[in-house]
Amino acid sequence: MTEPVRWMSIGEFARAARLTIKALRYYDREGLLVPARVDPGTGYRFYTPAQLATALRIGLLRRADVSIAAIRVILHDPTRGSEVLAAERARIEREAARAARSFALVDTLGATVATDLPVAVHRIPDRRVLWREATAAAEALEHAAAEAIEAVLARARRLGLDTTAPVVGRYPAALDGEVSFGVGVEIAPGAPVDTGTGSEVVTLPGGVFAGVDFTGAPALLPVAYHALFARLADDGVPVEGAVREYYLADPAEVGEDEMLTRVVHLVPDDYRPGWVRS
Template sequence: MLSIGEFARLVGVSVRMLRHYDRLGLLEPARVDEYTGYRSYSTAQLDRANRLVALKDLGFSLDQVGHLLADGASEGEVLALLRQRSDELTHQLRADARRLAQVQARIRLIAKEIPMSTYHETALPALTLAARSVRITDMTSFETEMGPLFDSVGSALTASGVHPVGPGVALYAPDRDAMIASAAEPIGDAPTPAGLEEVTVEAVDRALTTQYVAPDLEGIQAAWQGLVSEVERRGLTAQGTCREVYLSTPFDGEGWVVDLQQPIG
């Protein structure tokens, strides 16, 4: 037999909590000394204790835990619930990490901690691309929209045996109160695979460009703000479809190197 302290240590709960479980009828000790009141537990009770703690950690109330244990929740059922909860927590952690990175990027932006960028005025070539596009009205969803969009373009090219002949390009064209965003790949003279659209971008005589270099894309919004602010500082006007040309990505084994290109007039 195990003392209440030993059992609490093995299960990973407090002695006070074991007494609480006893009062609720969720986990009664195997024996209670009639003279001292000392509680003792058997190793056979560890399985029930583990299920109880697991269900509680899943967010079930103790009342719900009691019903589940009374109904004989099997090991497989508890494991399935734990795996589901694990997936939910993993998703939440990733979402929280993204939000934290966005907040930190916003702090750097407001605090003017963004490194000085170098801007170049240049012409932009015409492009013929295989692409998929989406109309975005919620401007906070760019990240969640563009990643899967590029993945779908890549999958369509691979399925057709077509290989990009240059870096990927994101296009952003204003459309009243929304934005038409396109994930595109240059494929040269190859036919555009089924399911993708052929997008032609006209050459631009004047554009202001800067290069974004970072391990992630959290600061790219600040880089765009700096670029457009520089356009205005020079007495110019941003116009037309702007481009992001992905010269290097983490998928190449390195960080991000993105050429930001804003047509001007």
């Protein structure tokens, strides 16, 4: 004789699984743990004891900060479990290292903000660059830009170009949502480039730029942006369009804390810092 199914209310199931009712409803919406039965009249959710193992597994994975998307794959395709968990472990380790770095930077932030960063005018000529366009979520821009720079430098090495030439990044002045950006390495005037890569070679237009030179970790670059944007605002120059970052030192040689970055923004040809335009 078949044993009757033992139905557990959402409250009873939540207590047994050491989860909140809110979490169970969320996991239902995400398709991770769907109730075994929903009363058509009341909408009450019911679970079975057999579902406790899945609930406990989800709870443990969430406590380990494994993403919902990864958990979905683990539950629906167990053959990929090891692969997905390895990727999640690597992501969590990267985020932990980034957090540790941020804590360390807090100690230097006060002194960095207090540093007087002068704004200078730079006349930059048109330059051919080996260029790479990309997009990223605003909060992941620093990591995405670093990956794009590595990719464009690897491409430059394969083409036999000078990878000690200046590297430049172009970013939107305002960061919000998904952002488009580009990075490139300058090509020496007259240097031949395989015509098969024509789509990757662009001319970055020159002009007059106001800029701030900043020595320090990339995570602290907002300090340079603040100094530059505040100066332009005081001088009545609108901040719009793209901002460029010129990387003037190789972090592999000088270390991240000694990186020299020049942040520049296009300004009128007759601009001088401290002069308010009418």
